[in-house]
Amino acid sequence: MYVIGIDIGGTKIAVSLGTDTGEIPCSKRLDNKDSSPDDMLPAIVLAARELLESEGLTSNNVAAAGIGAPSPIDIPNGLITRPHNLRQWVDVPIRDFIARELGAETFFENDANAGALAEWMFGAGGHVDNMIYLTMSTGIGGGVIADGRLLHGASFLAGEVGHMSLDPGGPLCECGMKGCYEAFCGGRAVAKRMRGYLADKPDHRIVELAGGDLDKVDMPALRAAVGEGDAYALALWDEFCLRNAQAMGALINIFNPERVVLGTIALASGDMFLDPLKKRLPEFCWDETLSACQLALSSLGGGIAEYSGVCVxxxxxxxKGDLVLSRV
Ligand SMILES: [Zn+2]
Structure with missing residues (x-):
């Protein structure tokens, strides 16, 4: 069975041909920086048609299409409403456009849920019945698989784990609440905090590691400073790991997952992150839930965009009951 997957990112759009056994016979990436949907929607359809043609297929061979797009999106109406990283994309009726042009039923999810489906079906999620996926890069997003299916919620916002408040006195989050998980642990929030502390310390090692440019202070510079034993970096990293453990511990107790799959920051940090995280987790969840749960690093990594739309x-x-996926 063939499907077309579309992953809309802030700089790239991945268009992929995929199968129900997890193969991606071919895919294309389109440049999406500062783009207009008037240009990109026809380009997506053209790319999909070219992929089909290259495999000797036509739209008649496509069982469905799937789109993963950055929030906020309007799932019932199939609209990309106003993502902060796609300024010209306002109330874009992408789902119905793709369905009409490709002549295939088209499904629509936010990008974190699409990533969760990808890791669950064909990545480190291992298709277990209960899994949480955490995308941890500039922000923190997530997706929850509970009892064998993606949790949508009453208004399709289930799994927005980055906006669980961990401390009412904590830093202001971009969402307007205080002390969100993302406001403590999102890459953008951590960088902002470091820039505040380092503003009057131009000779600090973290600034040096960021090429001497305070505006370029980021997670890799922090990790490098931790590796060198810098006292401020170590203290910040310790708090970063503690807040991650607090958030993940809550999720582990609430959803009782077999597996938590961790994306970007965890993938880049490895044991520097996983070791303190595992040490702190028992403070925030029960032995019974923690012992049932395995922490895993994303196995699709940078290739997740090729799988996301396909898995949607x-x-x-x-x-719909039209497909039963065999366990891989
Ligand atoms: Zn928030």
Whole structure:
């Protein structure tokens, strides 16, 4: 069975041909920086048609299409409403456009849920019945698989784990609340905090590691300073790991997952992150839930965009009862 997957990112759009056994016979990436949807929507359709043609297929061979897009999106109406990283994309009716042009039923999810489906079906999630996926890069997003299906919620906002408040006296989050998980642990929030502390310390090692440019202070510079034993970096990293443990511990107790799959920051940090995280987790969840849960690093990594849209399409067919995915 063939499906078309579309992953809309702030700088790239991945268009992929995929199958229900997890193969991606071919895919294309389109440049999406400062783009207009009037240009990109026809380009997506053209790319999909070219992929089909290259495999000797036509739209008639496509069982469904799937789209993963950055929030905020309007799932019932199939609209990309106003993502902060796609300024010209306002109330874009992408789902119905793709469905009409490709002549295929088209399913739509936010990008974190699409990533969760991808890791669950064909990545480190291992298709277990209960899994949480955490995308941890500039922000923190997530997706929850509970009892064998993606949790959508009453208004399709389930799994917005980055906006669970960990401390009412904590830093202001971009969402308007205080002390959100993302406001403590998102890459953008951590960088902002470091820039505040380092503003009057131009000779600090972290600034040096960022090429001497305070505006370029980021997670890699922090990690490098931790590796060198810098006292401020170590203290900040300790708090970063503690807040991650607090948030993940809550999720582990609430959802009782077999597996938590961790994306970007965890992937880049490895044991420097995982070791303190594992040490702190028992403070925030029970032995019974923690012992049932395995922490895993994303195995799709940078290739996740090629799978995301494909897995949205497959999941749409599964939820309709038109497909049963065999365990891989
Ligand atoms: Zn928030």
């Amino acid at each position: 399409a497959l999941n749409g067919l599964i939820e």
